[in-house]
Amino acid sequence: MAEVLAWLLDSDPALRWQVERDLAGAPPDVWEATRARVATEGFGARLLALQDPDGQWAGGAFFPREFQGSPEDGQPWTATTWSLNALRDWGVDASVLDGTAELLARNSRWEYDNLPYWDGEVDVCINSWTLSNGLWLGADVDGIARWFVEHRLADGGWNCEWVEGAQRSSVHSTLNALKALLDYGKSGGSVGSVRSARRAGEEYLLSRNLYRRLSTGEPIAPWALNFSYPFRWFYDVLNAADYFRAAALFDGTTPDPRMADAIDVIRTARRPDGTWLQSRRHPGEVWFEIDAAAGEPSKWLTFHATRVLDWWDCHTGTDARTLAR
Template identity: 85%
Template sequence: MAEVLAWLLDSDPALRWQVERDLAGSPPEVWEATRARVATEGFGARLLALQDPDGQWAGGAFFPAGFKGSPEDGQPWTATTWSLNALRDWGLDASVLSGTAELLERNSRWEYENLPYWDGEVDVCINSWTLSNGLWLGADVHGIADWFVEHRLPDDGWNCLWVEGAERSSVHSTLNALKALLDHEKAGDPVGSAADARRGGEEYLLSRSLFRRLSTGEPIAPWVGHFSYPFRWFYDVLNAADYFRAAALFDGTTPDPRMAEALDLIRAAQQPDGTWLQARRHPGEVWFEIDAPAGKPSKWLTFHATRVLGWWDSHAH
């Protein structure tokens, strides 16, 4: 573990401060100083420098301006929403982006029906990121939290294809909705129906052991155990377990035992040297690479997996 920890600490500030806080047990003055460097060094500084004068990245809300690609080309990961997601995930202090919320309110519109940026649109995952990013930057996004309550499906989850008539939830959409609703509660906003929606969505995943079909008990698909970073919108059991760790710490609860098999999948993927491998690269244009190529040891996945297993193992099961 000492060698793996040293390897993880030899990282960009965007990852290093999290390793210091959550794995190395460094005092706040250490990891907070490293976190402050995200704005001026490495990945964070590079991405900040790519922001357009109108507050956007790549000239668009979800897609780069003028994007006319096909699904075979992959999803571009360079536009405003993806760039904000990355900076938020890396721990950038929102004050560094002072004025961005107002710029996006004036200048950014969704590709779907030209809707205003902070109003969200019809896609569950897009609305989840908009809610989280808006809370982070101080935009008025309270209406989006209500939208999630109103758009739960009868099985208590969500599906981005609801607008096309989907009546059964998707693990991808449900996990992303849960992340945003947790951020909503962390921000101190009223709980009530939004909190109930989060509990229902959690039960949707837990009743399936995070990766099994409720109808047959069979795994949903092989990709539930294929881990990749950045997580993007894709579901896997590491991404889900990482959410449940954050939710349990916020709620002051212990791990749900129904996650045991999923944690076994995560543990089984650990390599003899203590690392986890990047399973794949999601196709699509990026500003720059931040992690290992497919098949190579991933610092980000190793960090997340080590942290999740440490949390799980610290409680008796």
């Protein structure tokens, strides 16, 4: 489906370099040149220009400064953590943000108990992004890696509501924790028990086929089967499968067969023209939109879903229908 590949390549550099590398098979000198443009063109350049002199975005760590919105307004996606997440996901080189880690150490505090930024706080998802962003920017975040080992629940995963007494893991919290622990492993981090914690969290999701209730085998909820981008903190089977692809490539392992049903869900959602639709936009203030509106073909979802299916088909013998063919 060369036309879909051409459609994906006609994108902001933040997406284009990943399409070149993972779908089009471009040589490193090509996709690396495109990746370097992220900091100077399009989405990346726009977001970098919005950074405050104190190193933050929107004047706050997780929420904009003095945010007093209501749940009906949705979560604002403009503050420091969300902005760093986006720049990291888009492939901005950490050197472009030279000095940001130090500025945040001096100037940014969590809304929870005024805790220092690079120490993290009590929320699993917030700590996961802080660990990944700290590794990327060169901050000392080994303490957060140890925190994840210490706060894993008995069933193998994590739950952001542990401070309220939750004893059962959450798929949202567990997936976000796993992403950070994978980043920690890739960085060569020294906290040795992180690997076993990651394995336990992976087992928590795999034992549920990524979307089924362990007790009944029924889907956890409709939202697990509907895809939207940016992923934010929300769980769905595409977001989870994308993690397991990255983990398998790092670990040198093949796909776990317990993912097969989730892969079928992803494959079934592909439209006849080879694209995937945006299910919804998560409500809340953004600096600017980066993907399609609800109900429209999404370049980002099409990229992630195609990449996952190509990986799965390559390793399982399925008749892969890649974009490059």
